[in-house]
Amino acid sequence: MSNRLNRRSFVKKAGSTALSATLLNVSDSAPTSASEIANSFQSAWPHEADRPWPGPDYWSNPLQDWRVRNGRLECCSPGGDRNVALLTRTVADRPGDLRLSVRCGQIERASLDQGFVGFRVGIKHQMGDYRATAIYGQGMNTGISADGRLFIGSIETSAPRVDLAHELRLELQAQPSAAGYTATLTAASQGREVQTSRYIPADWLSGALALVCSSGPVEPIPAALKPIKDFSFYPPNQQRGGTMRFWFADWAVAGSKVDQHPERAYGPILFTLYTLSRGTLKLAAQFPPLGNAPRTAVLQVQDDHADWQSIATAELDPDAWNATFRVASWNAGSDRAYRVLYSMPDGPGALKRYAYAGTIRQDPVDKPQIVVGLLTCIWDFGFPHTDFTKHLAHHKSDILFWTGDQIYEPVGGFGAIQSRAPDLIVPAMVDFLRKWFIFGWAVRDLTRDIPSVCMTDDHDMYHGNIWGCGGRPANPAAVGETARQDTVKYSNYAAQDSGGYKMPPRWVNMVQRVQTSHLPDPFDPTPVLQGIATYYTELHWGGLSFAILEDRKWKSAPKMELPDAHIENGFPLNPTWDSAMHSNAPDAELLGQRQLEFLEHWAGNWSGGTWMKFVVSQTPFGCLHTEPKGIDRDDHDPEELIPAVGTYLEGDHLVADHDSGAWPQHARNVAILKWRKAFAVHLCGDQHLGSLSHYGVHEFRDGVYGVCTPAISNIWPRRWYPPHQASNALPGKPGTGDYLDAFGNRMTVFAVANTARYSGPGLDGLRFRVTGYTILICDRATRKTMVTAWPRWLDPSSPGAKPYDGWPIALDQLDNGLCGAEWQLRDINTNGFRNPVVQVQKAEGEVVYTLRIHGESFTPLVRDPGVYTVIAFDPDGDYHKQWSMLQAVRRRPIQK
Numbered sequence: 001m002s003n004r005l006n007r008r009s010f011v012k013k014a015g016s017t018a019l020s021a022t023l024l025n026v027s028d029s030a031p032t033s034a035s036e037i038a039n040s041f042q043s044a045w046p047h048e049a050d051r052p053w054p055g056p057d058y059w060s061n062p063l064q065d066w067r068v069r070n071g072r073l074e075c076c077s078p079g080g081d082r083n084v085a086l087l088t089r090t091v092a093d094r095p096g097d098l099r100l101s102v103r104c105g106q107i108e109r110a111s112l113d114q115g116f117v118g119f120r121v122g123i124k125h126q127m128g129d130y131r132a133t134a135i136y137g138q139g140m141n142t143g144i145s146a147d148g149r150l151f152i153g154s155i156e157t158s159a160p161r162v163d164l165a166h167e168l169r170l171e172l173q174a175q176p177s178a179a180g181y182t183a184t185l186t187a188a189s190q191g192r193e194v195q196t197s198r199y200i201p202a203d204w205l206s207g208a209l210a211l212v213c214s215s216g217p218v219e220p221i222p223a224a225l226k227p228i229k230d231f232s233f234y235p236p237n238q239q240r241g242g243t244m245r246f247w248f249a250d251w252a253v254a255g256s257k258v259d260q261h262p263e264r265a266y267g268p269i270l271f272t273l274y275t276l277s278r279g280t281l282k283l284a285a286q287f288p289p290l291g292n293a294p295r296t297a298v299l300q301v302q303d304d305h306a307d308w309q310s311i312a313t314a315e316l317d318p319d320a321w322n323a324t325f326r327v328a329s330w331n332a333g334s335d336r337a338y339r340v341l342y343s344m345p346d347g348p349g350a351l352k353r354y355a356y357a358g359t360i361r362q363d364p365v366d367k368p369q370i371v372v373g374l375l376t377c378i379w380d381f382g383f384p385h386t387d388f389t390k391h392l393a394h395h396k397s398d399i400l401f402w403t404g405d406q407i408y409e410p411v412g413g414f415g416a417i418q419s420r421a422p423d424l425i426v427p428a429m430v431d432f433l434r435k436w437f438i439f440g441w442a443v444r445d446l447t448r449d450i451p452s453v454c455m456t457d458d459h460d461m462y463h464g465n466i467w468g469c470g471g472r473p474a475n476p477a478a479v480g481e482t483a484r485q486d487t488v489k490y491s492n493y494a495a496q497d498s499g500g501y502k503m504p505p506r507w508v509n510m511v512q513r514v515q516t517s518h519l520p521d522p523f524d525p526t527p528v529l530q531g532i533a534t535y536y537t538e539l540h541w542g543g544l545s546f547a548i549l550e551d552r553k554w555k556s557a558p559k560m561e562l563p564d565a566h567i568e569n570g571f572p573l574n575p576t577w578d579s580a581m582h583s584n585a586p587d588a589e590l591l592g593q594r595q596l597e598f599l600e601h602w603a604g605n606w607s608g609g610t611w612m613k614f615v616v617s618q619t620p621f622g623c624l625h626t627e628p629k630g631i632d633r634d635d636h637d638p639e640e641l642i643p644a645v646g647t648y649l650e651g652d653h654l655v656a657d658h659d660s661g662a663w664p665q666h667a668r669n670v671a672i673l674k675w676r677k678a679f680a681v682h683l684c685g686d687q688h689l690g691s692l693s694h695y696g697v698h699e700f701r702d703g704v705y706g707v708c709t710p711a712i713s714n715i716w717p718r719r720w721y722p723p724h725q726a727s728n729a730l731p732g733k734p735g736t737g738d739y740l741d742a743f744g745n746r747m748t749v750f751a752v753a754n755t756a757r758y759s760g761p762g763l764d765g766l767r768f769r770v771t772g773y774t775i776l777i778c779d780r781a782t783r784k785t786m787v788t789a790w791p792r793w794l795d796p797s798s799p800g801a802k803p804y805d806g807w808p809i810a811l812d813q814l815d816n817g818l819c820g821a822e823w824q825l826r827d828i829n830t831n832g833f834r835n836p837v838v839q840v841q842k843a844e845g846e847v848v849y850t851l852r853i854h855g856e857s858f859t860p861l862v863r864d865p866g867v868y869t870v871i872a873f874d875p876d877g878d879y880h881k882q883w884s885m886l887q888a889v890r891r892r893p894i895q896k
Helices: 015-025 036-039 130-136 386-395 422-447 491-496 505-516 592-604 665-677 766-767
Strands: 058-061 066-069 072-075 080-089 098-106 117-124 138-145 150-152 168-177 180-189 193-200 207-215 246-254 256-259 273-278 280-286 295-301 308-315 321-328 336-345 351-360 369-375 399-401 452-454 537-540 543-550 614-617 627-630 652-654 682-686 688-697 705-708 736-742 746-753 772-779 784-791 808-810 837-842 849-853 865-873 880-887
Touching: 036 256, 036 452, 066 537, 072 865, 080 130, 080 246, 098 117, 117 295, 130 207, 130 422, 130 614, 138 168, 138 207, 138 688, 150 193, 150 256, 150 386, 207 246, 246 295, 273 351, 273 422, 273 537, 280 336, 280 351, 295 321, 308 321, 321 505, 386 772, 399 505, 422 505, 543 592, 592 614, 592 665, 614 766, 688 784
Parallel strands: 369 399, 399 452, 543 614, 614 682, 682 705
Antiparallel strands: 058 080, 066 072, 072 246, 080 207, 080 256, 098 168, 098 246, 117 138, 117 207, 138 150, 168 180, 180 193, 273 280, 280 321, 295 308, 295 336, 336 351, 369 772, 537 543, 627 652, 688 705, 688 746, 736 746, 772 784, 784 808, 837 849, 837 865, 865 880
C-alpha cells in the first residue's frame, strides 16, 4: 500500500464551477482524442424497463439482487459484495488517465450498518479471462462507507464524510504521478462536494471495472491475486442481508487508459442449443430475465442466395426466459446458417435489433464414422474452461451429450436460494438462471453449431442426490433456505433423503425447460406428480438412435424403502447392513414403468436407416466406488489421498452408494435387459470417475457396456481400488476384471481413471482429480465403437498426446447382449437386399433382439436353447422375409 499524498475536504455552494467542470470532463465534455471518444462509456438504462438484467454491457453479481427500474440500476436485495461488472470496457496497463462518475442514492431512506457504495477498479482474476474476472475478480474498492466516509482502497478513521441520505454524484479521477497515480475521489450532494486523494500503484488501476453496493466489510486491496484452490476462487463476505440498498444512474467511464471490447457484450440472446431428429429441428435460444420487454423472437435461415428468410417465431417463456423453435420437415441435407433475432427498447420510442448466429449442421447420414462427445459435471472451478472447450473442439464431434450437473449450487458464488416459499420462487428461478448463464458463457461457441443434448441431474435440481419418487415433493418440514454455501454441504440430507423434489414444481419445470426444451418431443408428455413435466425421448442423428432417459425422476428413495439401513445421503450407516443381501427392495423403482414401455418400443424401432443405438442417462448402472478402511460414505472424498500416477492404493473396500443406478438391483437388471434388446451401449456421467465396464445380469458380460465419462470440473473425486484381484483381469491392470459391486451386481471392469498427481498445464485441482471428457467414434462399416477418455488439460492435437491409461477401447456392437452366447440359429440370407433390420423372436412371439445387419447374411446368436423365429425387413420400405421354427444349436463358447 502506498503512502497517502494528502486528503482534503471542502464545501462549495450549489452551481460552483469547480465540481461541475470536473464532472463534465467525465460524462459530458468531448474526450481529448478520437480513440477516447470510441472507448468512453455512458450507461443508458431505459426509463420504461423493469427487469433484473442490467443489459448486454454488464454482468451482475448476483442477478436476482439487481433490477433496472425508472431509468436506474438498483441493488434491490442487500448483501455482501453485490456488484455489477462492466464487460465492454477495461482499464489498460499503460500510461494515461482514468475518469469515472456515477449518480447514486438510497432506494429508500434507512439506517445504514456496515458496507459501502461506489466503484471497484483494476479487477483481475488468475484465469486471465474477462468472464472469470467479471464473476470472481479482485480489485480496489473505492467509494463511501455506510457511515459516510470517503475512501480509496481502505477506510480511515479521519476520512471526510458525506450524508448518504441524499442523492449524490460520485467521481473518481486518476492521474499519472511520479510514484504511480494520484487518485482523487469526489462526492457531491446538495451543492456540496467532499474529496479525498492518495497515491496508488499503477497496477491497482489496470483491469476491469464494476459498481458495488455491498453490505459486507470493505475488503483490503489484495497484495497479489489469491491462488485458485477449490473454493478459494469465490470472493469472501457474500452473505445475504444488510442495509445497503442503493440505485445508480449515469455511469460514465472515460480517459486515455480506457479500452473498449464490444465483442464481450453478453445478451440479450445469450446462447443456443439445438437438436435435429427425424426431420424436426428444435432450437432453444436463451435470454436473460427481461421483465416487461417484448417476448417474441424470430428464427431465420439463409437460403441458397444468402438471403435471410424467417421460418419460425417463438414466445419467451416468462420463467425459463428461453424461446423454443420447432420446425418440422427440415431439409437436413446440407449445413444451413441460422440466426435468432430479437428487438427490445433502446430509449424512448426506439428499438434495437440483436442477432445471434450459428449453423444447423446437415444430418451426417453418409459419414463413415460418427463422433459423439460425452460430457458431465461442469463445476465453475476452472471457468471459463477454455482449455476444455478448445480440446473438445479438436475432435470435431457430430453431437454432444451433456448428461447432467451443468450447474452446481455454489456456481458463481453467493450460495443458492433453496426454498419452497412462494415469495422466493421467482428469486430462486433467477438465481438458477444466473448459474445456467455461466454454463452457456463457457460453451456457447460449441453449442451454437454442434447439436447438443442436455439432461438434468441432481445438482441441476439443487440436490446433492435426488430420488424423484415419481415427482412428489420432498418432506416439506425438512426443506429450508440455504443462505450461503462456502462448503460442499449442498443441502440438509433430511430433505433430499425423504425422496421427491425439494424445490417447487414451477421451479423444477423451469430448470427442465431451459435444459431440455430443445430435445425432440417427449415420448409421453404426460406430467408426473405436482405437474412436473417429462422429457424422456428418442433422438435420431447420423443413423444413430439415442434413448434419452430420466433415471432420477421415478427412482424410489432408499431411506424410505430400507429403514433399517439408516440411509444418509444414499449410504447405509448401519454397520451390520449388507447391501448385497438386504437392499433389493422388491417394490422400489428405478426407471419407472413408463420408461420401460418406451424402451421396449424404442428397441424394436430401427427406422430411418438406424444402424446403432445408445441409451443415455445420468449415472452408471453399477457401483464402482471404494473408500478407505473405516469409511463407508463419500463425505471425505475431497480430502482423501491423491496418489502418484500409476499407484494402486491398498486397503480400500467396496461401498454401496444408493444414488448410483446399481440400486435397486432388480430394476437395474430389468433396464439392462431392455437395453440389450437393441445392443445399446449405456452412456452416462455423474460419478466423476471415468470408467468403462460391461454390465452383467445373470452372468458376467451378458448385458451391455457402460461408459461413464470423467467430470469436466469437480472437487469431489471418487475412486475404484477394490481390495482383491478379479478373475479375467487385464494384464497389468489392477482393478479390472469381473467384480460384484457392493450391491452384488455383476460388472466387468475394463478401465478406470482414478485420481492421480498428473503433471501438465492448468490448475492442479483439475489435473489431480482426473477431469476430462469422452469421445466415441462409431464406425458404420464395422459396427464398432472406439471409446476414449481424454484429460481436459491435454491438447489432443499435440504430438504424442495420449488419453487416460486403459483407453481407447473398441466395443463390438454384438457384444452388447451376445458376448459369450453359446447358441446359434442357422444362417439367414436376404438374397440381394442389403442391410435389413433383423429381429429374433422366441417361439411365443417375445422379441429377443432387433438390429440392422451390415450386408446380406447373418448368423443369429442367442443365449438360450429353444425354437426361434427370425424376421428380416426394411422398416422404411416393403422388404419382409421370415424364417420360422429355427432350432438353436450349441456353439463353441466365445472367449469372455
